[in-house]
Amino acid sequence: GLVTCATVGEQIVYEIGDPRAYLLPDVVCDFTQVTLEQVGEHRVSVSGARGLPPTDSYKVSATYPDGNRITASFLMGGIDAPAKGQVVADAILKKVAGLFQQLGMAPFRDTSVEVLGSESTYGANARRADTREVVVKIAALHDDKKALGLFAREIAQAATGMAPGLSGLVGGRPKPFPRIRLFSTLVEKSAVTATVDLDGNTQSVDIPTGQVFDASALPQDTDYGTANDDTDTDTTVPLVKLAWARSGDKGNHANIGVIARKAEYLPYLNAALTEQSVATYMQHVLDPDAGSVHRWSMPGMNAFNFLLKNSLGGGGIASLRIDPQGKAFAQQLLDMPVKVSNEIAKTLTENE
Template identity: 50%
Template sequence: NAGGVNPRGCRDALARAAAEAGVELSIGVVLGDDLMERADAIRDRGVTEMFSGVAFPDEIWSMNAYLGARPIATALDAGADIVITGRCADSAVALGPLMHEFGWKDEDWDKLSQGSLAGHLIECGPQGTGGNFTDWQDVSGWDDMGMPIVEVSEDGSFVMTKTADTGGLVSPGSAGEQMLYEIGDPRAYLLPDVICDWSGVTLEQIGPDRVRVMGGKGLGRTGSYKVSATYADGWRAVTTLTLAAIDAPAKAERVAEAILTRCRRIFRNKNLGDFRQVSVEVLGAEAAYGANARARTREVVLKIGVAHEERSALNIFAGEIAPMAISTAQGLTGFYAGRPKVQPVVRLFSFLQDKADTPVAVEVDGKDVPVTVATREVRLDPPATPPADSRDAGPDAVKVRLVELAWGRSGDKGDIANIGIMARKPDYLPYIRSALTEDAVKTYFAHLCNGPVERFDLPGSHALNFLLHESLGGGGIASVRIDPQGKGFAQMLLDIEIPVPAKLAENDG
């Protein structure tokens, strides 16, 4: 998917590089994801954003469908050595070659699900081989992390490993964390080629840095692609200042208040209106933890993020930062980034587009190759949900930190954060599940999460997945928070204390 918004341009550049190197390559290109030419027709249909329900923007910057694996397989079938795509599902980059190699059909649901899972585990590179792993002390070689490898069999089962003689760690924990990363409902994870049920997936250590992955099921396919459009929605600026001082957190809060108060006074005088969004976070004082913060510190970084309808208003904000060094708190320093840069707020607009109305095309060596994408929706009945066990710790309960009982990883989908929690031992899961209710997680993240919290079970990997709606301040580059993608959410939750039976805590140390 290196083609970005210009797959043909990427193909031409690659062809020139190959010619200069004296290498003959057959190059395929997948087209059709770019829907910008259809913007007016889509707007006229009355399309609304699939999560927020807002109307289609008057002007958009980009609009691309997440295509699937079949066009990639078609290009390989036609003899392409390399296939370049625009936007497609990350996992499709792996599933396409598997469909080509094994001749998998569009209705081989379980194989497509397993192939998609293989792609999901390797799509973030070393993040699946020990990068971002909870047990970071167990991972050596951060300076030379191994890239993930999946050895896939025709039946879809596979072994995950990594490049030899490199850093990293492939274990059920590290692979399991990556499986949980940025997914939604694990029993209905929607991808372009298949509806995946990964709730029963098992991960088994079969050797050093080798994990066997089995059990992914496919439950049909949707008749639509997810489309991501972007549009400009005002302006944003973020600044950071350092304080090394007595009462540093309180001073930082007051500095922020002074800056914002002064800016608002100037705005009123110029009829500019108020900030549309303000985020003040005192880093080092555990601002991200909200009511769960414990730290007392004498040095902090003050981060102020703001958004406004008018660029001129944020130019005023940018000019009011440096004067605070001589008019507010002693110990204020660290203007390392200089005056904050005013940038557009780029907001995401997601919706569904019928596959039948999406002009998917394939070219190999500049010639059209016919491609047939399955467009008919198929919904299979999911297997019965096994009963989930939530167990009270009993009268002799003791509290232990969740990180002693589980691994965790978090990520984002727009303004939704996901937190995957995987029990280190199956025996721990009932107590984790009993403590981590939707209400408990909502309360723990009350300072960040403005929407509902959903919980999903993955009994095969003795895991839970949580979705925290409206928890990222708009998400991605639309947010002015320090963590707009929820990268730290799992670490925060892993610090919560969980009641377990005293005997269990004693036996397991």
């Protein structure tokens, strides 16, 4: 229930793409000049939003079946729990793959193993490998539902016939179910007839055609500048000391909005949070072939928005990951080291 510039700001940067042009049914919204002001307890004034007329297109989202998926999770406890969990998961997938080959079945289309509790979702940035209790999550994709039934059978046997410390299946024996994928596209309004059915009478409704959206006419991105060379040091602090952040999904893409706690931090954030540096830090979630990072400035809020394209393994219920909507991406980025002046580092330390 807390209403502050931080909580409101996080909602504004949540699940957006280009903040200069957020496409909505009735307007194209420009968030770049939005400003926030705390005007009372649990009261924040939001101003500066601008807009363009609606476009000449509708956004259409369609779903379609694309194979079958299954997810199994189990507890692994004891010394070297993360390593044991990984070995067990690999062994199960290898055994099932061998059964497929013997039976003339196609191999898995995709698999995912995540050792939860060892910071596996952090990729190379993980710090904890010494925990003695983890949950091992295995997900698999296959066109044949019967093939995933073999996988479920092997998972059920693992508790009594594999590594010591393997305990109860989370949620019981897994079952395969259809994988549903999302396809989004734009359709010209002129190609769609809108109607209203009232008491059995269908009537056509005239809809304004809107205006053609010209991305090249959008304003140039704001440059916050960088810190002067004479104040540069080797002192770093985690991003969380300098900013708030919030992340979410857009289909197979994810966004991370970063809001500076103070305007004086912007030059340091600008220098540290480049498209390339964020792509490198978050490379464990980006598709190796189609993944990319784009950055925009939101000067009204002293903020940046990052769009991580093709970073969710298919996104939503199509993804085999434990975080298919990128909800934890911002929390990962908040650990990224940012170079600051000695003066800022000293002030942060004194305020702790």
